[in-house]
Amino acid sequence: MSSRLSEAYKTRPVHLHHRHLDITSLQELPDSHAWSQVDEYSAAAGGLRRGDSFVSENVPVIDLHDPNVLQLIGHACKTWGVFQVINHGIPTSLLDKTESTSRNLFSLPIEQKLKASRSPDGISGYGFATISSFFSKLMWSEGFTIAGSPLDHFRQLWPQDYANHCDVIEEYDKEMKKLAGRMMWLMLDSLGITKRDVKWAGPKGKFEDACSAALRLNYYPACPDPDRAMGLAAHTDSTLLTILYQNSTSGLQVLKEGNGWVTVPPIPGGLVVIIGDLLHMMSNGSYTSVLHRAVVNRSKDRLSIACLYGPPTSVQISPFPKLVDPSHPPLYRPITWHEYLGTKAKHFNEALSSVRICSPDDSNFNDDFVCFPRKKA
Ligand SMILES: O=C(O)CCC(=O)C(=O)O
Ligand SMILES: [Fe+2]
Numbered sequence: 001m002s003s004r005l006s007e008a009y010k011t012r013p014v015h016l017h018h019r020h021l022d023i024t025s026l027q028e029l030p031d032s033h034a035w036s037q038v039d040e041y042s043a044a045a046g047g048l049r050r051g052d053s054f055v056s057e058n059v060p061v062i063d064l065h066d067p068n069v070l071q072l073i074g075h076a077c078k079t080w081g082v083f084q085v086i087n088h089g090i091p092t093s094l095l096d097k098t099e100s101t102s103r104n105l106f107s108l109p110i111e112q113k114l115k116a117s118r119s120p121d122g123i124s125g126y127g128f129a130t131i132s133s134f135f136s137k138l139m140w141s142e143g144f145t146i147a148g149s150p151l152d153h154f155r156q157l158w159p160q161d162y163a164n165h166c167d168v169i170e171e172y173d174k175e176m177k178k179l180a181g182r183m184m185w186l187m188l189d190s191l192g193i194t195k196r197d198v199k200w201a202g203p204k205g206k207f208e209d210a211c212s213a214a215l216r217l218n219y220y221p222a223c224p225d226p227d228r229a230m231g232l233a234a235h236t237d238s239t240l241l242t243i244l245y246q247n248s249t250s251g252l253q254v255l256k257e258g259n260g261w262v263t264v265p266p267i268p269g270g271l272v273v274i275i276g277d278l279l280h281m282m283s284n285g286s287y288t289s290v291l292h293r294a295v296v297n298r299s300k301d302r303l304s305i306a307c308l309y310g311p312p313t314s315v316q317i318s319p320f321p322k323l324v325d326p327s328h329p330p331l332y333r334p335i336t337w338h339e340y341l342g343t344k345a346k347h348f349n350e351a352l353s354s355v356r357i358c359s360p361d362d363s364n365f366n367d368d369f370v371c372f373p374r375k376k377a
Helices: 002-010 040-044 069-079 092-106 110-114 130-134 151-157 162-189 277-282 337-355
Strands: 061-063 082-086 125-127 142-146 212-220 232-235 241-246 252-256 260-263 271-275 292-294 302-310
Touching: 002 337, 061 069, 069 082, 069 162, 092 142, 092 162, 092 212, 092 241, 092 302, 110 151, 130 232, 130 337, 151 162, 162 212, 162 241, 162 271, 162 302, 232 337, 277 337
Parallel strands: 061 082
Antiparallel strands: 082 271, 125 142, 142 212, 212 302, 232 292, 241 271, 241 302, 252 260, 252 292
């Protein structure tokens, strides 16, 4: 499956013409990395600035053994589009091992990391976040994406010592896919969707057999001027869902209507679940694909590991018919993940609205409901 995900990337090369700078050793923020202005998405959210964390609400933490887990998840998906899970069954020892492999990777000399660079038409390898192409300033981070086997790249990074690192990543990938499949069913169950409604998951509804996942390791070095730097700019994920491990340094923030940017605090052994654009479309807009970003820290570095989970790349994704009726018309046209990745590469944070066919201006469908294409004035 992952090789098909790589195919989707081959058709839309991302050229990042930035010189690679070893930011870990810098004592001052270079102009290339100075985001002096509040970024446009904060402005769009009512002019809230990065420091405006006057927030009283917290991102939900859900125990997967809670008897009310479905209601809790449904509520979190609707109101936040993000939540943390505990009691998820992934052993802490695996999280620790994967963190230590990731740290080992990013602490290699830059020349060594560049040997495993991502090619413009590839998905896997070392480099800047692909969303960098939408910004004139560089982000204060390094990334490494793994889709399919990490073997070839890991041989470049650790010629003597790659096998152990490969084993760790492969085990993490396998466990994350299992958890992502389980999370998918919890989220769909809470919408009243059953196995019969998701034909592409097969009669047993086994998402893990059908879905693809990529892992993205993100490293944010300590930064001499964190208020003017951006770890990872605001974006929504082009996935069904993303499961994120973050180490003990906070940095992930989500945009909550009426609250501004809310920090998702690291909790020991916890994992963050983020709703992606595709699940938002399938839920006909009822589950929020949350805008999120990573900010950086003056004295501590930070590491995160994202499992980006999506459907088979050629399956048409559209609002579930069960969730559509005359008062809830479909908000999105059908689209494959392959096509959506192309749309995202072109329109970035406008991608979702470019797939939209109806606007929920009025939740009680009536004459005010705006369906596209709008008539030209
Ligand atoms: O590092 C983080 O907390 C965010 C990472 C992220 O959003 C991503 O990899 O898509
Ligand atoms: Fe993300």
